[in-house]
Amino acid sequence: CRSKESIRCYSVFPKHYTKPIFRKEEQDELVTNEKFQAATYLSFKPACIDETSSEFYDPLVSKFINYLIKQGKKSSARYLLERAFLSIKMIQLQAYNSCDSNDKEKIELDPKVILRNAVENAKPVMELTQIKRAGQVYKVPIPIDSRRSRLLAIRWLIQAAKEKTRTDFLYDRLAHELIQAHNNQGRTIKKKQELYKQCQANKSYAHFRW
């Protein structure tokens, strides 16, 4: 009885409740869709606090913020990333103002685009897992799905920022790391390449997957 209660308390809403559609354009799309009639009979959960129909909402940004959280302090994590965006802007705008008019178009000024590119560049395709065969543990390269690769990319970016020298603030370090990853440089990209090298070395164990 107690365990039953604890399962019920875990989420206020039963399992058959579906995720909300909070973006305006998605809602408009749904209205024109055939599935609209079926959706009217569904029960929806309310939207989370970071899920807004705002113009400035970005799912990757809110994901990144969620990975940055420490001790449940979402507001400070949000401040950290927003401040990092400002630092990115400061760095890029200074470069933009100092360079020639021909090179100006090459400089990316949108911090969200930089973040997206950085995460995209840091995403690995495969990973090593430990598999036990005949009493021996082998590191076997396996392909990973997009969710896992995004998790690893964001985690590596944050780790790389935290590992840097502590003379300046974390948001500045994160900004530098993101810009470097955007340009396919930096610690995160190095880490990815090292992983690939290891995968290449353990190529012969690949059949242990089955």
Next chain:
Amino acid sequence: MSMFMYSKTYFFKPKIVNFIPLRSIKAKVPNTFVNEVDKDGFRILELFPTKIKKTVKYQKSIPIFTGREQKMPVDQDWPTVWPSQKTFQPHSVPLPVRQGYPKPGEGPFSKIANTELMKIPNFLHLTPPAIKRHCEALKQFCTEWPKELDSDAKCTEHFPLEVLYSDYCYSGPSIRDPLSRIITFKVKLSSLKLDYHAKDKILRLAGNRYDYTSDIITIITDRCPMRKQNYDYATYLLIALYHESWRKEDWENEKALADMEYYDWEKNQSKKNLVTIYAWPEIPQDFNYAHIPHAEEYKVAVSELINNGEDEHSINKYKQVVKKLMFFKPEKNHSTESE
């Protein structure tokens, strides 16, 4: 000794012979004693005799005890059944009352042996006919309501003092509640005859007992154990407050600027500031502001700003006046310059 003998004589030794099983064997024997005949005239042999059904003997039903409430006539005189306040009795009340926190899937508990119903105060003695009867009985002791007091406004005008106290109904052993001793006096300040000084003093004396929004002074007394004593004390307080506010002590003449109940521009630094600025570079001997243009307007604006509280409107008014007081070059020069 005799006991011992007795026990010895009846001593029983178990032997195997004594344990002969006495078991009756009931075999199902065909019933040959049936007299029934079938359609061809043969007797019917019942190999498995049908069981004779036992006729159930019904016990004589015991009459259930029904309460007095079942026998009550519908048109009975209720105030005679429940004449005064008392604890709930289930068999005197012909109502299907239920009370209590029900278990899941059940209804609330019925009225019999229900402590929840007994705990709460009931008002079964205060039915409308009972009240009506009480009122009828009391009528001979009452005087008629004055016709002139037909509205609430008139009541408050002629009887400005409002006395509040509470009585409490109890079904417990004591009929007294300690809260019933508290007396509250409410008087409108405008109903008291006060001059400027007295009004100022009564407000200072009353302190937070005076409510600015409703203009009412509230005196609450609860120090004495009896209501009568508290009432007397509140009356004394009100009288003392009134007369004390009319009295003017010697020390009241020493009222300084900080004790003022309103902002008086004439006595304040603001006036001195204005006069010294206009007299500059000389130091003014008397603070006469009659010669200063717009000084009167300025006085009004500053007093309003401080007395009525600060808001955008009063600040704006102050600004407009100060603009006139400021030292600007005459407009003429300005216009020629622009040409």
Next chain:
Amino acid sequence: MNLFNRFILRIKKSTNLRNTSSFAETMELSDEILPSIYTRETDPVYHNESHLNKLYNIPSKDCATILSHGLMNQYKIQLKIFNEMSILIRKPSIELLSYLSKSDYAKPVNKYVIYGECGSGKSTLLYHLLHYGYNTNKIIVYVNHAQYWFTKPKEIKYSEIERNIIDLPIDTRIWLDKFKLLNNHILCQANIKLSKSYKWGTGANFPKDSSLIDLINFGIDQTRYASEIVAALVNELKQASRIGLCNVLVLIDNYNIFFSHYTQIKNSLKKFALTSEFSLTQNFLEITKSDWCNGQIIVTVDTAVNKDRQESHLPRYLLTKEGFEHLDPFLPINVENYSEDEFYTMIDYYKHKKLIRSLTSNGEKELKLLSGYNPYKLMDLCKHL
């Protein structure tokens, strides 16, 4: 007619020592194609209603002098991002500039109190006026970080002359240094002499008619006498402007801190000191008295500084009774949040400077709603877009 007049004014301006070079600056600017959000008029002296809702650039060569008193962090970031110091010309600043231009300098000083909500642009308005004072050759007494004197000073010293007075020697010296940087030109030009002799101890001896710059330099070199020298400086500035040697513009940001009861410093009796116990407070209260002429006093009041009083942004509440009595009569000037036009000007400016790149009409609506037209909040929201 008007143009002709302007021409005369220009010639007058060119005779001005400071502005000879700024003339060339305007020529330089005219070469570029300026977007419509800017105005070519970089001299606040000529700003009027026609320049409303437009931005003007403080010439880069003047920037270093004008910003000698330091900037708040948020302004520093903006300076980095925008690579220029530009100020929006708003209604209260035009109003104040018109008052300053037409005020009678032979009469006692006029006082202005700038008030408004948090982040509505009071300090920025002071920068505009600072530029005005700089361009009109005024001695500028500018205080912008007064709140830090009472919360985290660099050094505390109980005064040698009066025991109950607290000196902040290093902070005072820093202020003197900045004051000298800001006014070096004018001080050299005006050549103010001391009106009486000063003597503190054996080394510090200034006879009558010695130069004011020497006094300031002495205060910068000898930190322990800095507080006394600021008092003397205030006295001398008042005296000099009374005679007509110089024109003084007093600009004090967060003036209500001088009437706050909240400090983090203990006095000689081991109790938290009041702000009135500091020598610096007394000096700057002295200069805001109206017993001198040939000057202007402009102060701002802000809720963010005073921890005791934060319910309202109105001047009488923030100044308290003492402050009101000290300043009265003053002209209150309200700095409101952005109007619709100003909002769009700023959005265009941010777009021009690439702080934000593309913004739909819905995004603009959202920014309006979130910021409530508050300048600081708008900047804060645009920072990470």
